[in-house]
Amino acid sequence: MPQLDDTDLEILRLLVANARRPYSEIADKVGVSPPTVSDRIDRLEQLGVIRRFTLDIDRSTIDAGIQVLIDVDTEPGATETVAADLADQNVVEHVYATADGSVVAHATVPEDSVHDVLAESVAMDDVKSIDVRLLTEEEWTPEVSGTAFALNCAVCGDEVTSQGESARIDGELVTFCSATCREAYAEEEQLAAESI
DSSP states (O other), X not given: OOOOOXXXXXXXXXXXXXXXXXXXXXXXXXTSOHHHHHHHHHHHHHHTSOOXXXXXXXXXXXXXXXXXXXXXXEOTTOHHHHHHHHHTSTTEEXXXXXXXXXXXXXXXXXXXXXXXXXXXXSOGGGEEEEEEEEOOOOOOOOOOOXXXXXXXXXXXXXXXXXXXXXXXXXXXXXXXSSHHHHHHHHHHHHHHHHTO
């Protein structure tokens, strides 16, 4: 499995700043040809580093409504379900699930309808408490650093080098540092499936 080099990281930085930037402009800035940029971006997508290209929309400029931050403290085991339910709502822009069982969502909702949005999208049996805060300002400044994009083995956590392997399992790209770790992962999955 190829490692990410400085050129890959610079391409990622340029795409984070402007995902619509032409390949020719990226090529000029990183010192390679446009076809090389295209090939590298395709490879980054295949590796799962780039999952998709998206728009960052300021909903307040196109929708009537107010921007809110919704913090949902979920019942044990319900975090993923609540996060998925909120993410399915067209008024919700970003959803974050935390390790402590909370889900935080950024949404633009019509005034006085936050609770309607929640009632329509989330099973209240999955919720301990909800806190809704009005947002007055928003700024999005993503960064790309070299260590943030190191691929780690799904079994042992070591960095995946050129000796590594990857596999698409249940639609997810999973990386391994060696064939041994890939085999260990497959054995764990088999044991889990047999215990069900």
